[in-house]
Amino acid sequence: LPGMGKTTSIVNLCHQVVNQGATPIVFAYHQDLEVGLAQHPRGVHGLDLENGLGFNPMRVVSRTANGWLDTVGMLRDIFWSVYPDFGELQANEIREAIKKSFLECGYGSPPNPLEERALPKFSRFFEILKSSPKPNAGIINRLTELADYQFFNSTDGDQSSLLDFTQPVVIRLYSTHNAVLQKMIASFELLNLYQNMFVRGLQSKITHVVIFDEAHLAYRLKLIPTMAKECRKYGLAFVVASQEVRDFDPSLFPAVASYLALRSHEADARQLAHI
Numbered sequence: 609l610p611g612m613g614k615t616t617s618i619v620n621l622c623h624q625v626v627n628q629g630a631t632p633i634v635f636a637y638h639q640d641l642e643v644g645l646a647q648h649p650r651g652v653h654g655l656d657l658e659n660g661l662g663f664n665p666m667r668v669v670s671r672t673a674n675g676w677l678d679t680v681g682m683l684r685d686i687f688w689s690v691y692p693d694f695g696e697l698q699a700n701e702i703r704e705a706i707k708k709s710f711l712e713c714g715y716g717s718p719p720n721p722l723e724e725r726a727l728p729k730f731s732r733f734f735e736i737l738k739s740s741p742k743p744n745a746g747i748i749n750r751l752t753e754l755a756d757y758q759f760f761n762s763t764d765g766d767q768s769s770l771l772d773f774t775q776p777v778v779i780r781l782y783s784t785h786n787a788v789l790q791k792m793i794a795s796f797e798l799l800n801l802y803q804n805m806f807v808r809g810l811q812s813k814i815t816h817v818v819i820f821d822e823a824h825l826a827y828r829l830k831l832i833p834t835m836a837k838e839c840r841k842y843g844l845a846f847v848v849a850s851q852e853v854r855d856f857d858p859s860l861f862p863a864v865a866s867y868l869a870l871r872s873h874e875a876d877a878r879q880l881a882h883i
Contacts, residue, residue, distance in 0.1 A: 612870040614849055618819060619644030621847065622776060625817045626650075630845070633770050633777045633801070635794050637822045642778045650775040656783055657793050660761030665796050666709070666727045669803045676715045680706050682831065686795045689828035690788060691750060698747055705733040731760035750788075757789050769804040770797075771816055771844075787825070794820075795829055801844075802835050811843025823848040824855035836863040853879045 615638070622632040622645055634641055645652050665683060668676045684703035688694055694702075709728035710716070734751050737743060754760065770777050779797055781790045801818060818839070826832060827850075836846045848856065853876045861883045872880060 614821075614851075614870060615640055615644070617868065617870065618821060618847075618849060622817075622819065626776065630814050631774055631776060631816045632819055633773075633816055634779065634819045635781060635797070635821055636778050637781045637790065637825070639780075639782050641821065642780070645776050645778065653773055653775050653777045655770075655777060655779045655797075657780070657797075658758075658783065660758045661730075661793070661796055661800075662762070663800055664727055664730055664762040665799060666706075666730055666762075667803055668715075668727070669806045676710050677707070680710065682799060685830050686792070686799065689826065689830070690791045690795060692828060694747075698744060701737070701744055701747060702733070705736040708736050709733045730762035731755075734760055753786075754789065754792060757784070757786065759789065759792060769808070770801060771804050771808055791825055794826055795831070798826075798829070798831055798835065802831060802839075805839060805842040805844055808842065810841055813843065814840070814845050815843040817845040817847060819847040819849070821849045823850040824852070827855050827857065830857075833857045833860040833863065836860055852876055 618634070618641060622634065625632045632645075634645070636642055642652060642654065666679060668679050670676075670678055680703060683706050684699055687702050688699040691698075709732040712732070713728050714725050734755065737751070738748060779794070781794055784790060784793075798818075798820070818835075820826070820832065823832065832848065835844075836848075839846050848860070850856065853872075867880070867883075869876070869880065
């Protein structure tokens with residue numbers, strides 16, 4: 609609950625991570641986390657996202673013939689998690705538009721499925737949805753709101769990987785007050801980290817600690833439990849913080865080594881007892 613010490617605990621954890629030679633990457637919904645880290649000798653790298661993401665989420669990491677379909681599915685899942693009122697038909701419509709944008713660039717075509725191909729622009733799937741003979745007004749209205757914030761303005765190349773930084777990184781989600789935009793930015797930045805850890809490859813030690821605060825704002829995001837299960841061998845530790853146990857996907861708990869409960873009410877205590 610507010611005032612129980614969650615923010616203080618995260619700040620202290622970040623300082624201890626740095627003292628151990630690792631780099632914290634913090635998804636911050638409140639400025640007080642950055643204020644708590646500001647006195648660090650190496651300073652803080654603040655990531656502002658006022659003009660788009662700064663990278664193209666359409667990146668294909670897997671070099672298998674169908675690796676691009678993995679990207680299609682993950683992007684679909686992100687939009688579905690942020691818009692929980694979307695049904696399967698709406699989610700599939702988004703998936704088909706994303707898939708079509710890849711097909712336009714030659715993905716899925718023989719004879720050499722592993723050759724280098726240009727990535728579709730992030731905005732292309734939105735253009736495909738809008739140009740449909742019968743565009744879905746519910747989808748278009750939601751995505752238009754994101755477009756108004758320049759969310760689909762991605763670059764052809766990627767921003768520097770956050771895994772290249774050695775100073776604490778704060779992703780300033782609090783720089784916007786739009787809750788949907790916050791969720792989108794957080795989800796896609798997490799996807800970027802997930803992709804970059806595979807690009808970087810296996811590591812012999814923990815180099816970075818990803819700290820995802822206010823996890824209840826992304827509790828439907830399948831990428832959180834997936835990353836928790838896979839990230840350690842790629843040199844990442846993963847910390848999620850929230851206000852209630854029910855804010856976390858049940859599949860996350862088997863992958864978690866340590867729990868810190870600052871206060872538990874009866875419902876939380878019962879759920880924790882069964883973990």
